Structures are given as structure tokens and as C-alpha cells.
Amino acid sequence: MKFVGVSPDFLVTSAKHGDAVSIVVPAVATLRRGICGARWLLTQSNEEGSGITPMGVLSRSRGTSTINARVLRIALIPSVALMIVGIGLSGFLAVEGLDTRSFADNVHKSLKPSTNFIATVQEERRLSTLKVVNGLQPADGTLANQRTKVDDAVQDMTAVTAELAESAPEQLSGPLEDLRDLTRELPGFRQRIDSGGADAEQVYEFYGEMIELVGAAVQGVARSATDAEVGFEQMISYDLFRSTEAHSRSHALLLRGIGSGLNSDEFHELAHQMGTYHEVVETIYPRMTPTEQRRYDRMGESKWWDTAVSGDNAIMARGPGQHPVTFNLKAWQGSVAKLSDNLRGLYASHTAHAADLGASAGSRLLTTSLTAGGILLVVTATSMIIALRWSRTLARRLTRLRDDTLDLSGHKMPDVIDRLNRGERINIDVDVPWLRHGDDEIGQVANAFNQAQRQAFAATVQENEIRSGVRAVFLNIAHRNQVTAHRQLQVLDQAERSQEDPEQLHLLFELDHLATQGRRNAESLIILGGKQPGRQWRKPVELRDVINGAVAETAEYTKVNISKVADVAVRGDAVADMIHLLAELLDNATTFSPPETGVDVRSAVVGRGVVIEIEDQGLGIDPETLESINNTLRTPPDFSVMALSEEARIGLFVVAQLAAKHDTKVTLRESLYGGINAVVLIPTSALASEPYLDGPDGGDELGADYAAATGVHHAVHPGVEPGFGRSVGPESGYTPGYHQGYAPGYGRGGDHGEHDEPDAQDRVVPMPSPMHRRLRQSRVPEPRPEDTQKNIPAVPQEPQESSGDSEHSHVGQHARHGGSGNDTVKISVDSAVIGNGSSSRAESYAPPRPAQPAAGNGNGKPPLPQRRRRENLAPQLQTGEGESTEPEPSSAPEPSDEIPGDPSPERFQATMSAFQRGTRRARTDDTDTPHPPRWPGGETT
Known part of the structure; x- marks a missing residue:
């Protein structure tokens, strides 16, 4: 059976079906509203932050969907499946009902045209039979009028059957199509009748075939019925049609027998047809409707029934052949016509009854399907709403649990850990909140997390206590090592003072250097422990001295x-x-570079501070490791992270911590020579905004450490004791160490560092001889009276060691030690100029010491050179305006306590040149008077 789809076009075209449309339209509208409601539910779920798209509930892949989506899927999959099946089944049944009703309506609509067609064709067959049978010519014009009626009936029948055939199955549409083809042959056959080319048998067969096609169509209607009862009633209609046609055929045969007689075959056909219409009617009588039964009963009681039956019996009693008519032929024909009309009426009545049953069945099926579909849709929508509400409630609870957990792990727990790291005591029951989310499965998950977090907090507290204890022991050991290293330096200092054997001094210097490294390692341990070393400076220190100290x-x-x-x-x-x-x-650069290569250190002032580059020529580092090291330098890790790493780089950790403390940026990059170039950017905030100071708490002790460790020394200012140290205490600006009696100053008192001009090259020359660290115990001549009269500060003659720096006063003592010419320090006059007026300040700190005779010291050593009168005076003092160049004969005045102002560069040049010449004479035992230096004006001292 061919079904008709439910569509707006169909509804429009089916408007003529009346109450069928009134049922279908609201049902389809309800179905559409249900689908739109389901989409709205999914859209609302998406808009309320559930993360579920309207069509994404069923399409999300496993493992990537949320719990909300999974819960919805659990409820929606069967609901949607049930809805789809229900809607499909309801739609199928609705379409079946619509088809049944539509077909029944079409049958009911085609009933009158088909009945009229049957009657007119049967009448034309009777008249055509009379025409071709001898002696039975119809009245003039009767056949022609009947043919016109048949043509009209054919047109009506064709129009109705065309619409019926569109929605009919093959078993119905086939006979209707054959009937249309046969009706096209009707005009030609009529011409044969009129021309005498057709006999009675041919007329009987042609018109009989047309009626049989109508009967086949009626039988097809019965077989294509969707309802069993409707199909059964349609078969009764078909039997009534057979009875009607059998009576019509028997009447045509009787007319042939009256006119020309019947042979045996024709007689048997007559008997068959007459028996058929009587037998069929009697057989189906119980299945007729009461109305039809009453009508049939009235037919049997009528006079015309008796007239027709008596005429039929008279003819049948005579047998085959031609016999004279013994009854009223006209009355008989009238009775036969009435009988045919009543039989056709029974057929039409029962066909209409069957069509009404079909329409009712279709309406019932349509109503049932739409009702079931609506109920199913309501149930599905209700289940979806309930599932959506439950899932959203579950999602909200899970979201709240997630938010509480994230708040606890992201804010509260770090705060508690920070308090633990600060040393505060934590009460887990008070300071750690308890997650409360009910007693169901979600609440059980929250309780499990509570237990886990409390165990984690307890373990954190225990670990923090253990870490604090280990760190305390760690720092205690580091402080002890620092004190031991410092005392070791004190002992070495004393040993170096009392030792003059070059070989022994060399060993002492090596031990001194190792002790200095040990002190640095101890300070590294303190930094690793989270504390700061005790060595500090209050006043600025020159960058060169800082580098030399390093x-x-x-x-x-x-x-x-x-x-x-x-x-x-x-x-x-x-x-x-x-x-x-x-x-x-x-230390890293020198350790990991080949022995024959050097490590270059240079610095330059940049916009954000000063940059120091340390470049070696080692093997380098692979890019991945280099990037990892730079990340560590940018973000210093915790000590525990560094301690747990497979390759603990203590120096790297210390550098990162110190750089972060002073906002210093340290970056390692590949050098052009294949090694590593370490770039240190010291920010402006770590640089001094005022001129740096030499002297106490300045850079002299750093230069002394560099000299003590490396044997490299710089020229000193005249009037400044090369072994000048600094005191320890608040007056000096120096902060003592952690333990009483330990002065954690970085360097021990030493020579003042040399300052180069910006474009001058370094004049420092390494001096490998251990004799370059000799004690500063040389004697200087007594100052002459003329010097004191000119307010020239007396040259200090004996170092006065302060209480806090007695152990540092030996550094730089080898600057005065006589040695071979190969060990001399080459310092130009230009490089001896010290900026920022540091010389005068240094002089003010130099303590006086008594003059010593210029003779030998009695131990076989050559005497120091004697001071020459006015040899080292500046030109201003030698030929001052309004003064005599010779001293007054009176006795020398007392030395003045007034500190002179900053000297001029020319004076520095002269004094440093004189110091250089004196140093050379001391090393070469040359007592000849050298030529005085020549000043720019051409004068000599």
C-alpha cells in the first residue's frame, strides 16, 4: 500500500476531507511543539552554563564530556529513543489512518459514478444485443441516447478513478488502467455494431469485459483495505456486484434465446448466470446489513419479482433452441429491469457501508496514533525536564565541591603552608576548613577529600618541622665553618707577619687562599639555609674592588x-x-675552561645599571641545559627543590638567590669562542648614587684581599699606609659577624686599588713570587722641618692597627718588599691619579708613626733609600708666591692637624712618580739621586 506523507501541502490539499484535517492539523502542531520544547530544554541547559550544546549531549566523545552531560545522556538517550520510536510509530499509524480515511472517502466518492457506469453499460449491452438479434430491434433513438449516457458515465468514471488510482495499490490501479484503455475502444466497437460487423456473442463478450474490469476494481478495493472489517465488507460488496452482473448477463442471454435461440453452450451459460445471481444473493444474505436484508425481503415479496422469476423459469424449462414466448414479454422486461436496479442498489448500499466503515477505521486509527504520540511526547518531555533538573542540581553540587576544593587548595592551603614556613603553629581542626556536602556519594567524596587534605596538612606540618630542624642544624654547621675559616685566616695572618722565608710565605699564601674559598663555601651554605652572611659594608665600594675581591x-x-x-x-x-x-x-668559568685559556672580565655602564661580562673558552653547554639554567637564574627554586634534584648545582642556586635579592639579572649565553658568556646586569638601585669612598669601610680591604690572594698590587697614594685596615664597630660602618669576636669583613686591610681612566688599559701585572706578600714593617725617614712648615702631612711611619682589624693589616705588605727586576709592578704616572678626592680622605685616616733611621736594619738587608731635601715637594710649595724657596732658619713648627684640601692632578702626578722611583731604588739598592720629574711647565723639583 502506498502511504501519503504528513506535510503542509498534503494538509492543504486534504482540506476537502473535512473532519480529517481538523484532527491532523492540531496533532501535527502538537508534535512540532514537542520537538521545539525538547530543543528549548537543551538550549536552556547550554545557556545556564552546563557546557552542553543543544545537539552535543549525544555526540560528545567518551572521556571528554562532563558529569552533567553524562547524567543527561543516561536520561536522554532512552527518552529520545522512545520519543523517536513513538513519534515514528504514531506517524506511521497516523499516515495509515489518513490513507484509510482518504481511500474510503475516494471509494465513497467514486461509488455513484461507478454504479451509474455499470447500469448504463449493462443497458447499452441489452440494447446492442437487441439490435444484432433478428426481430428485436430497439426503438429508434433509444440506443443512441443510451450510448450518450454511457459516454458521460465513462467521463465521470475516468475522473474519479484517476484520483482513486493515485493512492491505490497495484491490484486496484491495474484494472482501472485497463478499463480506461478499453473505453477508448468503445466508439470503434459501436461502429461495428451499427455496420453489422459484430454478432451477439461479440457484444456479450465486449460489454461483459468492461463490467468485469469494474468488478476487478471492486475486488481490488476489498483486498487493499487496511482494516479487516472494511475488507470483509468490501468483499460482500463484490459479491453483490457479481450477483448484479450475473443477472444482467442472464437477461442478455434470454433476449438472444427469444430472438434467435440458444445453443447448448449458450444455454449452459444462461443457466450458470441465473444460478449465480440467485445463489450469491442467498449466500450473502446473512452478511448484509439489516437495511439491505429488509430491502431484499421486500424484493422477494414484490409482484415484479414473481413476474421476472416466472419468465426466467419458463425459458429455462424449454431448454436449448428457439421457443415461442408464452408470457408477457413487456411485463417481464419491466420486471427484469426493476430487479436489476434493486440488485445494483444492494451493491451500492453495501459499498457505501464498507466505505463508511473504512472512513471510521481511518479516523479511529488517526485519533489513536495522535493521542498515543501526544502522550508519548508529554512523557518524554517530562522525563527530559526531570533529568535536566536533576543533572543541573548534581552539576551545581559538583561545581560547588570543585570551587570549594580549588579555594582550599589554591588559597587556604597555601596560606596555611606560608604560615608554617614563617614558623607559626597551626591547629588543623581550626585553621583547615571542613568541606560539608551532605551524606550522599558527593558528600562521601568531600569527606574523603577532607581526610586526604588533613593527612596532607599533617604531613606538611611534620615535614616543615623536620625541615626547620634540618635547616637549623644546617645553618649551625655553616656558621661554625664560617667561624673556623675566619679564625684560620687570623692564624694565617699572624703566621704571614712573622714569616719572611719566601717558600714558607708561598705555602701560607696558598693556605690563605684556600681558607678564603672555604669562607665563601660556608657563606654559600648560609645562603642555602635562607640566611644572609655577616659580612657587610655600609659605604659604597668601587666596582673594580668588588671584582678584585671576587x-x-x-x-x-x-x-x-x-x-x-x-x-x-x-x-x-x-x-x-x-x-x-x-x-x-x-669559579665556574675558570673550572670548566681549558688550562691554557683565560677568563675575560669586562664591564660597562648601560641605561639600566652596569653590565659585567665573564667570558670563558670552555666546552660550552647544550641549548636545553642552558635554557634550564637561565630559567633557574630567572626564578630561583626553593632549597628543597634544589636538594631533591638529580644534579644539585649549589653555586647556581646561590647565584639565583643573590641575583633575586638585588634585582640583578644573570644570563648565560653561548660565547663566540665556544664557551659561555655570563652577563650580569647590576641595576641602578644597587649602585651608589654618591661617590665611592676609600679608606675605612671602603674598597681598600677588597683590593687587599685581591692582592693577598693573587700577588697583584696597585700603587698607593703618598701619605696612605699600604697596610691600612679598618676598625670593627659602629663607628667604622662595618657590621660584625654572628659570633662574638668574629669580624666577618670581606677583606683584610690592604693597598688601595688603582683607578684607570675610561680608555686606559689595565696596568695590573700578576706577580707570581710569594715574596710579594711581605709584612709592611719598612722604615720611612723622619719628616723634614720644611715639610711640616709647608703644612704637608707627615708620612705615617708605623701602622697603628685597630682592635677589629689587626688580623688584616698584613695584606699588601709585599708592595714594599725589595725584589728582582722581573717582579716589578709597571704603573704609569697617568694611572696613579685617583679620582673623587679619595687620596685626601685616605690621608686623613692614616695614623702617625715615629720616624726611623735610614740605616740598615742589622739583619744583612740593604738600607732603605734616604729622603732628599725638597725632592718630592710640589712646585707650588717650592716656589710659592711671596715666599722664599729656602726654609726659615728657625726651628720647624709643630705639625699641623689641619687636613689640606684636595690636591691638584699635577701634585698627584709628582707624588706618585716619586713613590715609583723610590720603590725602584728600594728594589735595586740604587742610592743615586734620580732626576726629578719634569712638570708640564718645564720646572723641576
Whole structure:
């Protein structure tokens, strides 16, 4: 059976079906509203933050969907499946009902045209039979009028059957199509009748075939019925049609027998047809409707029934052949016509009854399907709403659990851990909140998390206590090592003072250097423990002295080449950390570079501070490791992270901590020579905004450490004791160490560092001889009266050691030790000029000491050179305006306590040149008077 789809076009075209449309339209509208409601539910779920798209509930892949989506899927999959099946089944049944009703309506609509067609064709057959049978010519014009009626009936029948055939199955549409083809042959057959080319048998067969096609169509209607009862009633209609046709055929045969007689075959056909219509009617009588039964009963009781039956019996009693008519032929024909009309009426009545049953069945099926579909849709929508509400409630609870957990792990727990790290005591029951989410499965998950977090907090507290204890022991050991290293340096200091054997001094210097490295390692341990070393400066220190101090703490210091140093100073509170930072980088560069190569150190002032580059020529580092090291330098890890790493780089951790403390950026990059170039950017905030100071708490002790460690020394200012130290205490600006009696100053008193001009090259020349660290116990001549009269400060003659720096006063003593010409320090006059007026300040701190005779010291050593009168006076003092160049004969006045102002560069040049010549004479035992220096004006001293 061919079904008709439910569509708006169909509804429009089916408007003529009346109450069928009134049922279908609301049902389809309800179905559409249900689908739109389901889409709205999914859309609302998406808009309320559930993360579910309207069509994404069923399409999300496993493992990527949320619990909300999974819960919805559990409820929606069967609901949607049930809805789809229900809607499909309801739609199928609705379509079946619509088809049944539509077909029944079409049958009911085609009933009258088909009945009229049957009657007119049967009448034309009777008249055509009379025409071709001898002696039975119809009245003039009767056949022609009947043919016109048949043509009209054919047109009506064709129009109705065309619409019926569109929705009919093959078993119905086939006979209707054959009937249309046969009706096209009707005009030609009529011409044959009129021309005498057709006999009675041919007329009987042709018109009989047309009626049989109608009967086949009626039988097809019965077989194509969707309802069993309707199909059964349609078969009764078909039997009534057979009875009607059998009576019509028997009447045509009787007319032939009256006119020309019947042969045996024709007689048997007559008997068959007459028996058929009587038998069929009697057989189906019980299945007729009461109305039809009453009508049939009235037919049997009528006079015309008796007339027709008596005429039929008279003819049948005579048998085959031609017999004279013994009854009223006209009355008989009238009775036969009435009988045919009543039989056709029974057929039409029962066909209409069957069509009404079909329409009712279709309406019932349509109503049932739409009702079931609506109920199913309501149930599905209700289940979806309930599932959506439950899933959203579950999602909200899970979201709240997630938010509480994230808040606990992201805010509250770190706060508690920070309090633990600060040393505060934590009460887990009070300070750690309890997640409360009911007693169901979600609440059980929250309780399990509560237990887990409390165990984690308890373990954290225990770990923090253990870590604090380990760190305390760690720091205690580090402090002890620092004190031991400092005392070791004190003992070595005393040993170096009392020792003059070059070989022994060399060993002492090596031990001194190792002790300095040990002190740095101890300070590294303190930094790892989270504390700060005790060595500090309050006043700015020159960057060159900071670098020299770092070189002094390097194991292979002889490989370090300082090429150019910026003329800046480092703030006092950052000096110790910068020394330590640079020492770690230098030690790494010297350790991992070939022995025959050097390590270049240079610095330059940039817009954000000063940059120090340490470049080696080692094997380098692979890019991945280099990037990892730079990340560590940018973000210093915790000590526990560093301790748990497979390769603990203590120096790297120390550098990162010190750099982060002073906002210093340290970056390692590949060098052009294949090694590593370490770039240290000291920010402007770590640099001194005021001129750096020499003297107490300045850079002299750093230069002394560098000299003590490396044997490299710089020229000193006249009037400044090369072994000048600094006192320990608040007056000096120096902060003592952690233990009483331990002065954690970085360097021991030493020579003042040399300052180069920005474009001058370094004049420092390494002096490998251990004799370059001799005690500063040389004698200087007594000052002449003329010097004191000119307010020239007396040259200090004996170092006065302060209480806090007695152990440091030996550094730089080899600057006065006589040695071979190969060990001389080459210092030009230009390089002896010290900027920022540091010389005069240094002079003010130099303590006086008594003059010593210029004779030998009695131990076989050559005497020091004697001071020459007015040899080292500046031109201003030799030929002052309005004064005599010769001293007054009176006795020399007392030395003046007034500190002169800053000297001019010419005076520095002369004094440093004189100092240089005196040093050479002391080393070469040359007592000849050298030529005095020549000043720019051409004068000589």
C-alpha cells in the first residue's frame, strides 16, 4: 500500500476531507511543539552554563564530556529513543489512518459514478444485443441516447478513478488502467455494431469485459483495505456486484434465446448466470446489513419479482433452441429491469457501508496514533525536564565541591603552608576548613577529600618541622665553618707577619687562599639555609674592588683577565652579595675552561645599571641545559627543590638567590669562542648614587684581599699606609659577624686599588713570587722641618692597627718588599691619579708613626733609600708666591692637624712618580739621586 506523507501541502490539499484535517492539523502542531520544547530544554541547559550544546549531549566523545552531560545522556538517550520510536510509530499509524480515511472517502466518492457506469453499460449491452438479434430491434433513438449516457458515465468514471488510482495499490490501479484503455475502444466497437460487423456473442463478450474490469476494481478495493472489517465488507460488496452482473448477463442471454435461440453452450451459460445471481444473493444474505436484508425481503415479496422469476423459469424449462414466448414479454422486461436496479442498489448500499466503515477505521486509527504520540511526547518531555533538573542540581553540587576544593587548595592551603614556613603553629581542626556536602556519594567524596587534605596538612606540618630542624642544624654547621675559616685566616695572618722565608710565605699564601674559598663555601651554605652572611659594608665600594675581591675568592685566579672596569661604585649593603655572585661565576668559568685559556672580565655602564661580562673558552653547554639554567637564574627554586634534584648545582642556586635579592639579572649565553658568556646586569638601585669612598669601610680591604690572594698590587697614594685596615664597630660602618669576636669583613686591610681612566688599559701585572706578600714593617725617614712648615702631612711611619682589624693589616705588605727586576709592578704616572678626592680622605685616616733611621736594619738587608731635601715637594710649595724657596732658619713648627684640601692632578702626578722611583731604588739598592720629574711647565723639583 502506498502511504501519503504528513506535510503542509498534503494538509492543504486534504482540506476537502473535512473532519480529517481538523484532527491532523492540531496533532501535527502538537508534535512540532514537542520537538521545539525538547530543543528549548537543551538550549536552556547550554545557556545556564552546563557546557552542553543543544545537539552535543549525544555526540560528545567518551572521556571528554562532563558529569552533567553524562547524567543527561543516561536520561536522554532512552527518552529520545522512545520519543523517536513513538513519534515514528504514531506517524506511521497516523499516515495509515489518513490513507484509510482518504481511500474510503475516494471509494465513497467514486461509488455513484461507478454504479451509474455499470447500469448504463449493462443497458447499452441489452440494447446492442437487441439490435444484432433478428426481430428485436430497439426503438429508434433509444440506443443512441443510451450510448450518450454511457459516454458521460465513462467521463465521470475516468475522473474519479484517476484520483482513486493515485493512492491505490497495484491490484486496484491495474484494472482501472485497463478499463480506461478499453473505453477508448468503445466508439470503434459501436461502429461495428451499427455496420453489422459484430454478432451477439461479440457484444456479450465486449460489454461483459468492461463490467468485469469494474468488478476487478471492486475486488481490488476489498483486498487493499487496511482494516479487516472494511475488507470483509468490501468483499460482500463484490459479491453483490457479481450477483448484479450475473443477472444482467442472464437477461442478455434470454433476449438472444427469444430472438434467435440458444445453443447448448449458450444455454449452459444462461443457466450458470441465473444460478449465480440467485445463489450469491442467498449466500450473502446473512452478511448484509439489516437495511439491505429488509430491502431484499421486500424484493422477494414484490409482484415484479414473481413476474421476472416466472419468465426466467419458463425459458429455462424449454431448454436449448428457439421457443415461442408464452408470457408477457413487456411485463417481464419491466420486471427484469426493476430487479436489476434493486440488485445494483444492494451493491451500492453495501459499498457505501464498507466505505463508511473504512472512513471510521481511518479516523479511529488517526485519533489513536495522535493521542498515543501526544502522550508519548508529554512523557518524554517530562522525563527530559526531570533529568535536566536533576543533572543541573548534581552539576551545581559538583561545581560547588570543585570551587570549594580549588579555594582550599589554591588559597587556604597555601596560606596555611606560608604560615608554617614563617614558623607559626597551626591547629588543623581550626585553621583547615571542613568541606560539608551532605551524606550522599558527593558528600562521601568531600569527606574523603577532607581526610586526604588533613593527612596532607599533617604531613606538611611534620615535614616543615623536620625541615626547620634540618635547616637549623644546617645553618649551625655553616656558621661554625664560617667561624673556623675566619679564625684560620687570623692564624694565617699572624703566621704571614712573622714569616719572611719566601717558600714558607708561598705555602701560607696558598693556605690563605684556600681558607678564603672555604669562607665563601660556608657563606654559600648560609645562603642555602635562607640566611644572609655577616659580612657587610655600609659605604659604597668601587666596582673594580668588588671584582678584585671576587677574583680573590676564585680557585684558579691566575686565569682571570680584567680588561675594563666601569668607574662606578656598588652600594655597601650589596657589596658582599655581588662579590659572592661574581666569585661563583668566575669559579665556574675558570673550572670548566681549558688550562691554557683565560677568563675575560669586562664591564660597562648601560641605561639600566652596569653590565659585567665573564667570558670563558670552555666546552660550552647544550641549548636545553642552558635554557634550564637561565630559567633557574630567572626564578630561583626553593632549597628543597634544589636538594631533591638529580644534579644539585649549589653555586647556581646561590647565584639565583643573590641575583633575586638585588634585582640583578644573570644570563648565560653561548660565547663566540665556544664557551659561555655570563652577563650580569647590576641595576641602578644597587649602585651608589654618591661617590665611592676609600679608606675605612671602603674598597681598600677588597683590593687587599685581591692582592693577598693573587700577588697583584696597585700603587698607593703618598701619605696612605699600604697596610691600612679598618676598625670593627659602629663607628667604622662595618657590621660584625654572628659570633662574638668574629669580624666577618670581606677583606683584610690592604693597598688601595688603582683607578684607570675610561680608555686606559689595565696596568695590573700578576706577580707570581710569594715574596710579594711581605709584612709592611719598612722604615720611612723622619719628616723634614720644611715639610711640616709647608703644612704637608707627615708620612705615617708605623701602622697603628685597630682592635677589629689587626688580623688584616698584613695584606699588601709585599708592595714594599725589595725584589728582582722581573717582579716589578709597571704603573704609569697617568694611572696613579685617583679620582673623587679619595687620596685626601685616605690621608686623613692614616695614623702617625715615629720616624726611623735610614740605616740598615742589622739583619744583612740593604738600607732603605734616604729622603732628599725638597725632592718630592710640589712646585707650588717650592716656589710659592711671596715666599722664599729656602726654609726659615728657625726651628720647624709643630705639625699641623689641619687636613689640606684636595690636591691638584699635577701634585698627584709628582707624588706618585716619586713613590715609583723610590720603590725602584728600594728594589735595586740604587742610592743615586734620580732626576726629578719634569712638570708640564718645564720646572723641576
